[in-house]
Amino acid sequence: MAHFIVTGNYTNDAMKGMVAHPSDREAAARALVEAAGGKVQAYYMTTGEKDFMMIAKAKDGIDVIASLLVAGASGTVSNLKTVRGFTSAEFTAAQKKAGAIAATYLPANSGVLINET
Numbered sequence: 048m049a050h051f052i053v054t055g056n057y058t059n060d061a062m063k064g065m066v067a068h069p070s071d072r073e074a075a076a077r078a079l080v081e082a083a084g085g086k087v088q089a090y091y092m093t094t095g096e097k098d099f100m101m102i103a104k105a106k107d108g109i110d111v112i113a114s115l116l117v118a119g120a121s122g123t124v125s126n127l128k129t130v131r132g133f134t135s136a137e138f139t140a141a142q143k144k145a146g147a148i149a150a151t152y153l154p155a156n157s158g159v160l161i162n163e164t
Contacts, residue, residue, distance in 0.1 A: 048104045048105060048106060049104070049105060049106070049107060049108070049131060049132075050088070050102060050103070050104055050131070050132035050133070050134070051085075051103045051104075051105060051108065051111045051129055051131060051132065052100065052101070052102055052129070052131075052132050053100070053101045053102075053103060053111070053115065053127065053128070053129050054093075054097040054099065054100045054101075054126075054127070054128045055098065055099055055118075055124045055125065055126050055127040055128065056097060056098045056099075056124065056125050056126045057098045057099070057123060057125075058122060058123050058124065058125055060122060060123060061123035061124065072090070072099070073087070073090035076090055076118075077090070079114045079117060079118060080101075080103050080105075080111065080114045082114070083105075083110045083111070083114040083117075084105060084106060084110040085103045085104060085105030085106075085110040085114065086103065086104045086105070087101060087102070087103050087104075088102045088103065088104055089101065089102040090102075097128075102132065108129075108131070111129060112129070115127050115129065
């Protein structure tokens with residue numbers, strides 16, 4: 048399962064709704080992500096440029112993107128950003144793979160001309 052880090056902002060309408068009718072936004076996000084086949088590992092309200100940050104785990108990006116499409120279409124969130132997160136073990140595996148294939152790469156600054164026919 049892959050990890051995805053999602054950040055975003057609440058719209059003015061969403062904030063009006065939260066003031067008038069306080070609700071657990073983590074529970075709402077969790078239900079939406081789970082309906083798409085993923086799992087929320089963490090959900091935080093944040094200060095600064097973004098209003099919330101969520102770490103979700105899913106089989107692939109399609110599950111997370113589907114839930115974000117629903118949230119975005121609701122008009123209550125904006126500026127959604129999603130990045131793929133990698134555990135230390137996953138990144139170590141990527142480093143090992145890079146080391147194994149590094150000799151096959153010819154950098155653009157190598158001075159070697161490649162005959163493309």
